[in-house]
Amino acid sequence: MTFDAPFFQILITAVFVAASAGLLGSFVILKRMALVGDALSHVALPGIALGLTFHINPFLGAFTTLFIAVVGIWLLKYETELPVDTLVGILFTSSLALGILFIPEQELLEALFGDISALGTIESISSVLLSIGIITALLAIHKKLALSMLSEELAHSVGIKNRALDFIYLFIFALSIALGIKFVGALLMGSLVIIPAAAAKNISRSLHGFMLASVSFGVISAIGGVLLSEFLAVAPGPLFILSSAILFIISLIVRKIRQ
Amino acid sequence: MDILTVRDLTVGKKSSPVIEKLDFSVAQGETLAIIGPNGAGKTTLFKALLGLTPYSGSVTWAPNVKIGYVPQRMEIETDIPLTVEEFFKLHGSVATPEKIREILNYVQLDTPILKSGFGEISVGQRQRILVGWSIMDNPNVLLFDEPTADVDIFGQESIYKMISHLHETLGLTVILISHDLSIVYQYANNVLCLNHQKLCYGIPDEMLQAEHLQSLYGGERGLYKHDHGNEKAHNHTSS
Numbered sequence: 001m002t003f004d005a006p007f008f009q010i011l012i013t014a015v016f017v018a019a020s021a022g023l024l025g026s027f028v029i030l031k032r033m034a035l036v037g038d039a040l041s042h043v044a045l046p047g048i049a050l051g052l053t054f055h056i057n058p059f060l061g062a063f064t065t066l067f068i069a070v071v072g073i074w075l076l077k078y079e080t081e082l083p084v085d086t087l088v089g090i091l092f093t094s095s096l097a098l099g100i101l102f103i104p105e106q107e108l109l110e111a112l113f114g115d116i117s118a119l120g121t122i123e124s125i126s127s128v129l130l131s132i133g134i135i136t137a138l139l140a141i142h143k144k145l146a147l148s149m150l151s152e153e154l155a156h157s158v159g160i161k162n163r164a165l166d167f168i169y170l171f172i173f174a175l176s177i178a179l180g181i182k183f184v185g186a187l188l189m190g191s192l193v194i195i196p197a198a199a200a201k202n203i204s205r206s207l208h209g210f211m212l213a214s215v216s217f218g219v220i221s222a223i224g225g226v227l228l229s230e231f232l233a234v235a236p237g238p239l240f241i242l243s244s245a246i247l248f249i250i251s252l253i254v255r256k257i258r259q
Numbered sequence: 260m261d262i263l264t265v266r267d268l269t270v271g272k273k274s275s276p277v278i279e280k281l282d283f284s285v286a287q288g289e290t291l292a293i294i295g296p297n298g299a300g301k302t303t304l305f306k307a308l309l310g311l312t313p314y315s316g317s318v319t320w321a322p323n324v325k326i327g328y329v330p331q332r333m334e335i336e337t338d339i340p341l342t343v344e345e346f347f348k349l350h351g352s353v354a355t356p357e358k359i360r361e362i363l364n365y366v367q368l369d370t371p372i373l374k375s376g377f378g379e380i381s382v383g384q385r386q387r388i389l390v391g392w393s394i395m396d397n398p399n400v401l402l403f404d405e406p407t408a409d410v411d412i413f414g415q416e417s418i419y420k421m422i423s424h425l426h427e428t429l430g431l432t433v434i435l436i437s438h439d440l441s442i443v444y445q446y447a448n449n450v451l452c453l454n455h456q457k458l459c460y461g462i463p464d465e466m467l468q469a470e471h472l473q474s475l476y477g478g479e480r481g482l483y484k485h486d487h488g489n490e491k492a493h494n495h496t497s498s
Contacts, residue, residue: 157328203284205376210340
């Protein structure tokens with residue numbers, strides 16, 4: 001293994017992407033939409049397929065379909081009384097199937113499981129900048145988000161526009177998922193968002209502690225995943241998910257001991 | 260002077276409205292109690308007053324009115340990662356440490372509770388905190404949705420004492436939903452009996468008569484007894 005410039009480029013990108021995903025995850029868990037979030041991440045696949053077909057950046061393709069999906073969810077939630085989770089389950093697994101059909105076989109594995117080693121310098125820099133943007137945006141609205149997730153009525157009573165806030169949140173969600181595709185792929189991105197936050201919830205009592213722990217667990221898992229992938233010479237994505245799953249088990253044990 | 264005027268308020272589907280053609284008004288400084296059976300549209304009425312649900316008719320608040328709101332109950336996981344102090348701070352910039360201490364004083368809780376988890380404290384304590392939260396930004400109207408649901412009888416009484424104290428010291432207009440008729444007798448100036456429509460309105464002594472209550476909560480010959488076929492038939496004939 002070599003600790004050269006490309007290695008550090010991968011490491012730094014992974015750390016930032018995981019930090020933003022971890023912070024987002026704390027709100028996904030608070031909103032109790034872990035499964036919806038996971039299914040939603042699959043919508044990236046047909047977007048990647050479109051990107052590959054029309055020779056545009058797969059990130060843009062993934063973001064486009066994700067964005068359409070979140071607008072769909074948002075409209076469903078506010079304009080109809082249909083149960084969102086059923087539709088999400090049907091729509092998004094169908095898009096997974098669609099993606100698998102249309103993505104060329106040699107690129108399918110990367111789209112499903114990601115390959116951060118294939119990241120160019122410009123892509124790395126833009127990923128880091130985008131991650132910083134996501135973190136800044138989430139920190140700026142975190143109180144409003146938390147209140148709106150706790151009680152829309154309370155949020156409304158202090159002048160928070162729940163609908164607009166929900167839209168911003170879903171927009172950030174789409175952006176984060178698209179960002180993580182290169183790292184862990186469309187299939188595992190949901191886990192990058194959810195597992196660190198789920199582990200953090202086990203050991204946190206305060207909101208700020210929860211957010212911090214979620215980001216930390218994401219970052220630790222990212223470092224663990226990238227280091228292990230150097231040792232074992234396999235893709236870092238799956239190792240990242242396994243690292244965070246181990247952290248989750250440890251957090252469960254800590255929780256049990258505290259009780 | 261009226262602080263709230265509701266005219267011809269209808270909420271829900273035309274075929275089976277949750278609230279139908281409701282008219283009432285609330286004077287400044289008044290305490291209005293809204294009573295009615297489960298599913299009568301009480302919480303829906305609050306949502307319409309807050310502008311959280313679409314409606315037809317008009318809901319007019321006096322200019323510069325500031326509403327504080329205490330929800331009925333919050334679905335909160337016991338392990339929610341949020342301390343009481345953080346919950347207060349979600350209110351925004353008004354939640355300074357001094358303000359939070361002042362509010363705790365109002366709702367008769369001690370400062371150590373600030374470090375407790377918002378999901379760990381008792382339902383009664385949480386209700387007090389929600390009441391405190393609602394008055395943080397110095398509102399002139401308070402909407403209380405069943406402020407004592409799930410609270411034991413002693414806790415209920417002290418919460419109502421506290422509300423009436425706030426009503427007197429802060430000069431608030433209070434609109435509350437209650438199941439407890441003795442509370443209504445004790446604290447309300449006016450009562451609105453609601454079961455999809457306005458069934459009675461006036462001072463508690465006159466409104467809480469047997470015949471009103473029977474028509475409101477049902478009974479042997481109640482108009483709205485627990486017979487949904489009957490209820491629908493009534494709606495059809497009236498529409």
